[in-house]
């Protein structure tokens with residue numbers, strides 16, 4: 024975006040600040056015992072002041088109350104919202120962001136303020152406005168803007184019972200996220216979880232890109248020929264910043280290892296053995312040992328590695344027992 | 347006692363990298379390049395550097411800088427907060443360190459891609475790629491991503507070399523739990539276990555099982571430090587800091603120092619221990635009790651060796667002789683440790699070590715405790731302190 028285009032865009036989004044997403048509207052259901060009981064069951068909240076009339080009557084509350092954190096529930100649209108999102112002001116604003124490439128959306132935080140307890144029979148009305156839009160921020164998700172909306176909840180007499188500030192980030196997703204989203208769209212299915220990838224920066228992207236091509240490289244100082252791994256920008260022996268690399272033959276031995284039992288992380292296949300491999304070139308590499316019973320892995324065991332596709336999105340060196 | 351720093355230190359070298367709108371290199375690369383230039387200016391080598399100081403905002407970790415540059419053992423590293431307000435703050439730290447002998451040569455640095463890194467939208471990535479983030483990237487794709495898994499890797503190797511078995515790990519866990527059982531403040535108050543219960547626990551990462559791992563706790567701990575002179579006027583008997591040291595030893599990574607010649611070792615703690623003993627002239631024989639950081643059972647063994655209570659590879663024998671018990675050579679983690687009292691990142695350990703010297707531990711050993719050791723977590727840059735009674 025040119026600076027002029029950016030200014031136009033920002034002027035345009037700022038016109039939404041202060042505008043009403045939805046006028047004060049009565050919730051689909053008034054506060055009631057059935058929904059409270061179901062909510063408490065789902066949330067695992069056993070506080071009897073929400074469900075036990077006798078207990079509640081004896082308590083300082085003097086009778087049943089609804090869990091305060093149910094506040095948002097009383098103003099919710101119900102499941103129809105998921106299939107046919109309503110075309111409200113918020114969607115209109117989000118589409119303006121989408122058109123400029125800020126297509127990612129992430130709920131970042133939610134602040135609730137409670138003014139009084141709600142009791143069965145109370146009517147809850149909600150009114151939502153766009154409260155603020157930040158300047159452009161560089162976040163770990165990408166460049167974006169924080170949008171804050173505020174919902175004020177009132178009762179049958181018009182008095183405020185509480186309010187909620189909800190903050191979302193509209194951001195430019197990075198390429199990997201965009202690719203994943205596009206892929207999921209084509210196949211009409213949710214992508215299976217994959218392994219957590221390394222971030223790629225100046226000092227390591229070349230190494231991971233080689234792995235993507237099926238090769239494991241070892242960084243070599245151009246000045247004194249010392250090999251080093253993991254890669255670093257300077258040679259610790261001679262302080263040269265000139266380097267090239269050699270390709271590892273991926274032969275070596277297990278220097279140490281551990282079988283990972285807990286926690287099991289989605290995207291990883293168990294049993295899972297991680298090992299520090301001493302490569303014959305003289306450097307070490309952490310990788311997985313596969314192709315044998317985990318109980319058979321020992322320190323000193325000869326291994327031979329190969330770069331393999333371990334899931335839909337991941338190439339990694341994997342080591343097998345050798346000889 | 348106050349120490350004047352006036353005229354005790356001087357700036358001897360300076361260096362800048364090229365200034366640009368797009369360096370095309372990492373922030374770590376800029377940092378080590380600037381430092382190399384400054385060292386060249388001074389006629390010094392990376393191996394002469396034993397201290398580093400930067401901004402908390404800086405993305406280049408001290409030990410990443412040290413490894414890239416080829417520094418020697420670091421005995422001083424610190425950071426100063428508050429953005430640009432840290433500029434002379436880093437000098438302030440370095441001067442104090444040098445004037446007091448904590449380090450001999452400290453480099454203050456700061457490097458950033460303040461333009462290309464954080465301002466270009468480019469439509470590709472707003473990710474902030476730091477040396478530390480890339481460091482974890484060497485392990486997470488393989489599933490090696492928890493403290494237990496990193497410690498397990500060292501433990502497996504240590505057991506292989508030393509012949510240590512799970513008997514020793516059990517002894518550490520069991521003794522510590524017995525101490526907690528008698529400590530009303532401990533999570534595991536009144537709850538002991540036996541070997542069968544220990545052996546039946548969930549596997550975490552071989553060879554560690556659940557009771558080899560510390561708890562996760564909510565809690566806070568604090569200690570107040572003042573001058574020895576003033577301590578004499580206060581309500582509690584003063585506990586002197588006899589020696590205190592920290593160290594990030596050569597070629598270490600954060601929890602994953604897998605590239606040293608031998609990884610079944612914690613050389614940073616060996617060095618810190620040597621420095622702390624040298625400061626006060628005490629020896630391991632002078633230490634009567636200890637609080638040894640116990641995020642996991644095996645790390646207690648390694649630290650016993652670092653602090654000289656036994657030789658390398660002999661810690662299993664030391665503990666199996668009952669060395670950590672209240673009537674043993676070195677009553678240890680008398681509060682129940684982080685395994686069984688609470689995990690408050692070791693500050694609760696300093697509290698307990700002070701109590702041991704005061705004579706007020708809930709599990710106070712029968713013998714007189716003139717000196718106690720307390721240590722920090724290992725696998726990372728670490729250290730420890732030797733405390734002593736006021737006479």
Ligand SMILES: [Zn+2]
Pocket residue numbers: 244245246247248249258259260261262263
């Ligand atoms: Zn070199």
